[in-house]
Amino acid sequence: MKGLAVLSRRPRVSNSKMPNHTVILYHFYVSPVSRSALLLIRALGIKHTVEIINLLAKEQMNPEFIKMNPLHTVPVLNDGGFIIYDSHVIMKYLVNEYGKDDSLYPTNPKKAALVDQRLFFSATYLFARFITFYTPTLFFGSPPDEENRAKLNEALQFLNxxxxxxxxxxxxxxxxxxxxxxxxxxxxxASGSFDLASFSNVWSWYQRTKSAMEGFGYEEVCQTGADAFGSIYKSKLK
Ligand SMILES: N[C@@H](CCC(=O)N[C@@H](CS)C(=O)NCC(=O)O)C(=O)O
Structure with a gap:
């Protein structure tokens, strides 16, 4: 695996739960789920390095990477030898292990159930429909499928x-x-393929959340990757 350490951060706040070692995130900035995990690491102020797994160059199929994650997906977290994958699982783990409180993932079972419901919605509706719509164009240059666009649009209505x-x-x-x-x-x-502003609740949440996340690197971690996603997608439409 040809890894590249590109980011390293020290904790922003003193938190006795922080690890003494540096955690490693195997990441690709174009991947939205990978950006979720990195944003959270930045929000928690965990000392980390990022190893880029270039999905466009199929680096996820490298045997060394598959040994860590047989599903060959990013993100993957290595926390001092403890290896875990799936962005949702990584985020729950990191808040439970290193969060200075439980606000980002509650310990109260009912509050946690609501967060879990939204995480499962994110994984099984939004992300599932997102990759079904975008992958054929992004990786194979196929024209967008209107039925799949309608399915993703429906997921946006649910979110709204x-x-x-x-x-x-x-x-x-x-x-x-x-x-x-x-x-x-x-x-x-960034892909220009959905009118997010027409989902008014989604749109105002999106603006609010972007500003709330500015303090820990929204622009650098999320916007840059989204812009790269958008320009690859648009280039495949031509
Ligand atoms: N449920 C997983 C999905 C991970 C996933 O599908 N990642 C994609 C990038 S968005 C990937 O690495 N695909 C490469 C492959 O399947 O070979 C998560 O949330 O981490």
């Missing part, structure tokens, strides 16, 4: 409903559910 009268995706404060969803929204906006 969840956000009716709500500031955040799950509960009264920002949680990992917001981290899970925002990188997909940024990619969709």
């Amino acid at each position: 409903k969840f956000l009716e009268g709500q500031k955040w995706v799950a509960g009264d404060n920002m949680t990992i559910a917001d981290f899970s969803i925002i990188p997909m929204m940024a990619s969709m906006e």
Whole structure:
């Protein structure tokens, strides 16, 4: 695996739960789920390095990487030898292990169930429909499939409903559910293939969440990757 350490951060706040070692995130900036995990690491202020796995060059198929993650997907976290994959699982783990409190993933079972419901929605509706719509164009240059576009549009309508009268995706404060969803929204906006502003609740949540995340590198971690996603996608439409 040809890894490249590009980012290294020290904790922003003193937190006795922080690891003494540096965690490693195997990441590709074009991937929205990978950006979710990196954004959260930045928000928690965990000392980390990033190893780029270039999916466009099929680096995820390298035997060394497959040994870590048989599913050959990013993100993958290596926390002092403990290896875990799936962005949702990584985020829950990191808040439980290193969060200075439980605000990003509650310990209260009912509050946690609501966050979990939104995470499962993110994984099984939004992301599933997102990759079904974008992958054929992004990787094979196929024209966008209108049925798949309608399915993803429907998932946006569901999200819009969840956000009716709500500031955040799950509960009264920002949680990992917001981290899970925002990188997909940024990619969709950058691709120019969906009118996010027409989903008014989604649109105001999106603006609010972007500003809330500015303090820990939204622009660098999320927007840059979303812009790269958007320009690759647009180049394949021609
Ligand atoms: N549910 C997983 C999805 C991971 C996933 O599908 N990642 C894609 C990039 S968006 C990937 O690495 N694909 C490469 C492959 O399947 O070979 C998560 O949230 O981490």
